[in-house]
Amino acid sequence: MDNKAKKILMNTFWTSSGWKSSPAAFTGEDFDYAKSKGFMFDPVTITHDEIVLRLHELHQTITKERVAAAFLHSLSTKKVHLRSALSSWALTSALPVHTYGERSSARPNHSSCRDCNFHRLMSDREYINQDLNVLNFERVKWGGIRLNWLLYCWMDLELFSKEEGFEVTTEDAAILSGMLEAIRDCADHESARMLEKRWKEVIPSSKNERDVIMEIWGYAGLPVPRDTPRKRRGGSHDFNSVAEWQGDDGYSQEAVELYFGAFL
Numbered sequence: 061m062d063n064k065a066k067k068i069l070m071n072t073f074w075t076s077s078g079w080k081s082s083p084a085a086f087t088g089e090d091f092d093y094a095k096s097k098g099f100m101f102d103p104v105t106i107t108h109d110e111i112v113l114r115l116h117e118l119h120q121t122i123t124k125e126r127v128a129a130a131f132l133h134s135l136s137t138k139k140v141h142l143r144s145a146l147s148s149w150a151l152t153s154a155l156p157v158h159t160y161g162e163r164s165s166a167r168p169n170h171s172s173c174r175d176c177n178f179h180r181l182m183s184d185r186e187y188i189n190q191d192l193n194v195l196n197f198e199r200v201k202w203g204g205i206r207l208n209w210l211l212y213c214w215m216d217l218e219l220f221s222k223e224e225g226f227e228v229t230t231e232d233a234a235i236l237s238g239m240l241e242a243i244r245d246c247a248d249h250e251s252a253r254m255l256e257k258r259w260k261e262v263i264p265s266s267k268n269e270r271d272v273i274m275e276i277w278g279y280a281g282l283p284v285p286r287d288t289p290r291k292r293r294g295g296s297h298d299f300n301s302v303a304e305w306q307g308d309d310g311y312s313q314e315a316v317e318l319y320f321g322a323f324l
């Protein structure tokens with residue numbers, strides 16, 4: 061990772077006291093440098109249909125083994141930007157090639173496009189002069205925030221396709237085992253927030269990073285809420301993909317095998 065380009069991206073949006081009230085301008089020498097290193101971008105204009113086609117192409121070369129290895133590699137190295145390829149891949153791998161609203165959602169909770177909605181993707185018909193810099197800032201700082209945006213999944217996998225070398229060490233595998241063990245240790249009523257606190261002992265990370273990992277795993281179908289009665293009302297507002305999750309849901313052994321079988 062080019063540290064100078066990373067710093068420029070960080071300084072565009074962030075100060076020691078948090079978000080800048082308005083980001084630095086996307087022009088000038090620094091911006092051009094970060095752009096040349098693939099960290100920052102000019103505004104993008106693209107349609108939903110173009111993104112869906114491009115995602116289909118990206119899936120021809122990006123395998124689940126690769127996104128899983130990158131995720132694990134990120135655990136000990138703290139390369140948080142390599143994590144969300146797992147959820148971006150999972151959310152879009154079964155997405156059929158379709159046009160926006162080819163079938164409309166009867167009850168849209170993510171998108172008016174039924175195919176996107178079914179796959180829990182938030183999407184629009186077209187994106188005009190859209191800023192990708194803030195999405196990449198969030199990706200590099202915390203591991204991604206708007207994980208289920210069609211636009212994010214596309215940007216994430218596009219950038220991921222240029223990455224290589226994801227060595228999975230015994231330390232990474234041990235962290236993975238610890239994460240799964242913490243899920244098994246949860247009491248029936250425990251929420252995603254309680255699991256996040258358990259993960260504190262296992263993953264070298266900040267709370268924000270653990271929250272993102274939780275969402276990524278939720279979108280990958282690892283901890284998945286079942287059809288059983290909920291022990292708490294209203295779910296957990298801190299989370300999206302795992303808002304309804306509770307301890308006795310555990311995790312999907314099938315999904316664990318699918319992604320991480322080779323590393324356990």
Ligand SMILES: [Zn+2]
Binds near residue numbers: 158160161174175
């Ligand atoms: Zn769609």
